[in-house]
Amino acid sequence: MAVAEAVTAGTPLRSNRRKVVRRIVRNPLAIAGLVVLGIAVILAVFAPWLAPHEPTETHLSNAFAPPGTAGYLLGTDDLGRDVLSRIMFGLRASLHVALLAVATSLVIGVPLGLIAGYFRAVDALISRFTDLVLAFPFLILAVGLAAIRGASLGNAAIAIGIAQIPGVIRIVRSETLRLKSLDFVSAAIVEGAGDAWVLGRHILPNAASVVIVQATVAIPAAILGEAVLSFLGLGIQPPAPSLGTMLSDAQQFASRAPWAAVMPGVAIMLLTLAFNVVGDSLRDALDPKASRR
Amino acid sequence: MNTAPVLQVKDLTVTFRTEDGLLSAVDRVSLEVGDGEVLAIVGESGCGKSVTAMSLAGLLPRTATIDGSVRLDGVELIGADKRTLRTIRGREVAYIFQEPMTSLNPVFTVGHQIGEVLRTHVGLSRQAARDRSVELLKLVGIPSAERRISDYPHQLSGGMRQRVMIAMAVACDPKVLIADEPTTALDVTIQAGILDVLRELRQRLGTSIVLITHDLGVVADLADRVAVMYAGRVVETAEVHELFAHPQHPYTAGLLGASPAAGRHAESHRLNEIPGLVPVLTEQPDACTFADRCPRAVDTCTASQPELTAGQHRVACWNPVREPVEV
Numbered sequence: 001m002a003v004a005e006a007v008t009a010g011t012p013l014r015s016n017r018r019k020v021v022r023r024i025v026r027n028p029l030a031i032a033g034l035v036v037l038g039i040a041v042i043l044a045v046f047a048p049w050l051a052p053h054e055p056t057e058t059h060l061s062n063a064f065a066p067p068g069t070a071g072y073l074l075g076t077d078d079l080g081r082d083v084l085s086r087i088m089f090g091l092r093a094s095l096h097v098a099l100l101a102v103a104t105s106l107v108i109g110v111p112l113g114l115i116a117g118y119f120r121a122v123d124a125l126i127s128r129f130t131d132l133v134l135a136f137p138f139l140i141l142a143v144g145l146a147a148i149r150g151a152s153l154g155n156a157a158i159a160i161g162i163a164q165i166p167g168v169i170r171i172v173r174s175e176t177l178r179l180k181s182l183d184f185v186s187a188a189i190v191e192g193a194g195d196a197w198v199l200g201r202h203i204l205p206n207a208a209s210v211v212i213v214q215a216t217v218a219i220p221a222a223i224l225g226e227a228v229l230s231f232l233g234l235g236i237q238p239p240a241p242s243l244g245t246m247l248s249d250a251q252q253f254a255s256r257a258p259w260a261a262v263m264p265g266v267a268i269m270l271l272t273l274a275f276n277v278v279g280d281s282l283r284d285a286l287d288p289k290a291s292r293r
Numbered sequence: 294m295n296t297a298p299v300l301q302v303k304d305l306t307v308t309f310r311t312e313d314g315l316l317s318a319v320d321r322v323s324l325e326v327g328d329g330e331v332l333a334i335v336g337e338s339g340c341g342k343s344v345t346a347m348s349l350a351g352l353l354p355r356t357a358t359i360d361g362s363v364r365l366d367g368v369e370l371i372g373a374d375k376r377t378l379r380t381i382r383g384r385e386v387a388y389i390f391q392e393p394m395t396s397l398n399p400v401f402t403v404g405h406q407i408g409e410v411l412r413t414h415v416g417l418s419r420q421a422a423r424d425r426s427v428e429l430l431k432l433v434g435i436p437s438a439e440r441r442i443s444d445y446p447h448q449l450s451g452g453m454r455q456r457v458m459i460a461m462a463v464a465c466d467p468k469v470l471i472a473d474e475p476t477t478a479l480d481v482t483i484q485a486g487i488l489d490v491l492r493e494l495r496q497r498l499g500t501s502i503v504l505i506t507h508d509l510g511v512v513a514d515l516a517d518r519v520a521v522m523y524a525g526r527v528v529e530t531a532e533v534h535e536l537f538a539h540p541q542h543p544y545t546a547g548l549l550g551a552s553p554a555a556g557r558h559a560e561s562h563r564l565n566e567i568p569g570l571v572p573v574l575t576e577q578p579d580a581c582t583f584a585d586r587c588p589r590a591v592d593t594c595t596a597s598q599p600e601l602t603a604g605q606h607r608v609a610c611w612n613p614v615r616e617p618v619e620v
Contacts, residue, residue: 120355182395182396183390183391183392183395183396184395184396184397184398184399186352186388186390186396187388187390187396187397187458187461188398189351189352190350190351190352190382190383190386190387190388191382191383191387191410191413191414192378192379192380192381192382192383192384192414193383194379201409202398205398205400205401206398206399206400208400
């Protein structure tokens, strides 16, 4: 039996890690999601070598070539730019923004959420700060940041990340509040554990699953956020492509060349879906209460 | 039991700052627990027994003010600095909670959790900690401990989890084990098993136990001495057989009368209940706090507060029960 194997093998922690991996490997949805993500990452990282054309190279004579045209697998847009190549480079920009934004929101949000939930004295301060950030509409915040720091992909990512911080703080705070009232936390305190130990060893690992779920929701949101900001000219600067700018550019001639909008749209959809599926199965695999299959 | 007590609590007072003003949850409580002795603290909900236990373990929220003296093996804990407290608590005081479902961390295996205590407090290596964890699990009566050690808490039943909690609690060989209603959340058949484990620990390791409970059956089963608490005060304290045979405080007598375990109402009699609730004290009354529920109340009871008498069987009452069968 698989359970018995795990019992005899190694330290509990290591066998635990192995169990998580095994649960993910056995889940076909998770595998599909990982494959899609893997392809997306490879395309994004190696875009300069893999792309058949320069993403900004125009061929006006080939404008609006439909998908399948020789040399243009996914067709071309109004300036005759290769849609496939632009998607590859666009993935680059989108992933870059998404990861940077979510990393920003987690690095700032998780500790603040833990502190707010655990130390009552600073809770009000942090929670009011959260409300304050939430009071600014996302676009106003982003426009403001862009005005201060200049429009660029990095600044767009930071703006999106900052806009996502309140959500992270609130979720981590409420989870901390729930966990800290449980007896195992009190037990750790009786054992002589300090605040940092309690937070790091007892509360954070138990809150990990909600953080992961939050991150997998936040990544697609960040990808879409990047599209919005780029559309407004606050993100990536044309002619460099991102999935969002490709979508907005293709709007003008959507009836004539729908593929120019559909292709990046499908790419966004697949990427978003893959992140969600992987996040979901990761959460299930990390939960020790999940049934063993 | 004439040696110096392991745990000596003197005039422990705990007050909470609330919106309605100061609320005294524990009022000048004095307790002594000898080496290897089991002291039961009994009382109904809200009488301050859990607050007393929590103040011993340092689990009270910051809104609480603690006065008085708690000496563990001669070392004063009230007002000691944080570092001293942490080392003392980790090694000398252990705590078992009422609810075994939440008292273990769900994301780590039980072996990991027991092992962690051993590694941090005793400084054992990973392998040694694992071996010792298996030993401890066997000590608390968990079958096939070698396999159970890799289980997560949710894979164990409530009784098993409580046993794991006890194993964790005694991992560092503490002087005092505080058991806050350790059997309340368990089935009756499981309760007996847990009590057996506690009894055996006391015999084999010589651990002193402070047992918080409202279950007089548990008290009769395990305790050497009993302190009955009411409204934040100890109203009667005596050796367990003496207390069951000759309860002097009307409240103690009432508790015994309300309990089927005491065996006094085996025939179809209704159990006697004590009317009313434990009062919440926002100010010190100059009356016995039990007076308005007491069947034996006399004029003095509403005029001033009785103090504990001296001796082996101490009682705080103006009109104690004196049964004809006197020792």
